[in-house]
Amino acid sequence: MTNFADTREVLSNYLKARIPLVVIRSMERSRCEDLLISLAQEFRQMPFYLHSRTEGIKQLGDGQLVSDDTSLPAAIDFATGVFKRTEFANFVFTDVEELEDETSTSRHFAELARLAETRGDTLILFSSKPVWTGLGRLGMSVTLDLPETDELYHVISGLIEQYRGQVRIDWDAEDVRTAAGILTGVTETEAQNVLASLIAGGTLTRDNLHKLSEYKDRIFGDLAGIERVPLREDCRVGGLGNLRTWLSRRERLMFADYTQLKITPPRGVLLVGVPGCGKSLSAKAIAQDWKLPLYRLDMSAVLGMYVGQSETRLREALQTADRVAPCVLWIDEIEKALASGGGDSGTSRRLIGQFLFWLQESTSRAFMVATANDISSLPPELTRKGRFDEIFFVDLPDACDREEILRMYFSSLCDYELPDQLATRLVRLSDTFSGAEIQSAVSDIGQALFADERADMYDEDTVVQFFENTVPFAQSNPDVLENIRAWGRSRAVPAGTEQTDDTAGMPGGSTGRRIIMTV
């Protein structure tokens, strides 16, 4: 059953039981109103009045306006009159504010509820927030959640059926399901608005499906706890073939229709490893490749809050991620915030628990990409099997990945196609370089060319010089590197393609492989 039908059944029982006060918690006024209209049809023998600040008071059965006075005090007076005169009447208030605390409004409603009780009447309030306990205790409440995928499916297909024939509509039932999946988390009205805007564009093609995420993103302009990361330039990752293959198998799962499936969407990956080798870059690249919005959850900011606030903040952030899903949720250098030793360890323990709970329980399509450089301070619970879908170890690029990265940056930063012979020399020279160090050496060359106002590349020896001048992290910190490697090799899956020792370091072994990962 959908939540609309569930809620309707609960409400129907409340009405039969003549509960004097019913609070319907929802963010969607019009859906609540639809719900009551359908109940008014079921309980025809009872009068239903509904007050709104735009129209005044109308009868729900026949929709007839009984008063055009829109003010709240007038409506309360009217309801008081009805409750004094009539048995089994229902009075709905749709726009009431200041019900969370004890205010004169909430006290007035409490009085009205007590009056309702004397004659078997029911006072019904729509509220998006919890109400003051002094009021809430006089009755029952029910929550009408946002429409589920199934309901959105009907909303969307209903809307596009109206326009079939007038505009080009390429979507079949499966595309509508995909659209419903993407829009999950928005209200019915918002879904209608998004669809109407697309249809107004004149065509509804498969390409438009990706636009839905953009629209949805606009709906959630002001987000609690997570920050939208704009993907300006092309995020191209060289190498990391294993990770790339793994991800491409997950892409379809991210967009699958889960109403028909027993499985749940992918949860995400943890990328650990050597600094500067493409972990953060990969987070951006995944979002770009999957055409999903990227959100960053800043754990350090969450942890830096006052005692007790960090948990609320993290919960809000994860809930927001569930609502904006499908999306990529990125936590960069997760170990910094969750270091097991330092800081207020009580708080970080609880946060880790909360975070792991979400990883396990959430069924939304928020794909988590967490990165970590310093494995020694990673809380061990995080790396236990079954938390993330996979833990990848990002090592220094091997020869063939270095060749790919070198070619990529020479082409993009210097507009220069690297000849094979120079490529072979540089691949050897850059042994133990990280992707970031290669990028930085090539970028230095590009800047020097500009400063020297040269149109063509330097001679080979000069180019080589730029690389010889770099002392890579791996050489200056061999112990750190060894530690990271020992950890990664024993506990994680290699993100790069595994190579045998004979071919490692030998560019010749990589012939034919020229994959540029435009993930």
Ligand SMILES: Nc1ncnc2c1ncn2[C@@H]1O[C@H](COP(=O)(O)OP(=O)(O)O)[C@@H](O)[C@H]1O
């Ligand atoms: N595999 C790679 N392919 C292409 N560029 C890379 C790669 N690894 C690192 N880089 C370059 O180095 C920069 C820093 O890499 P980053 O992903 O931030 O490293 P980290 O693994 O520490 O998160 C990137 O923005 C990119 O320019």
Ligand SMILES: [Mg+2]
């Ligand atoms: Mg990083």
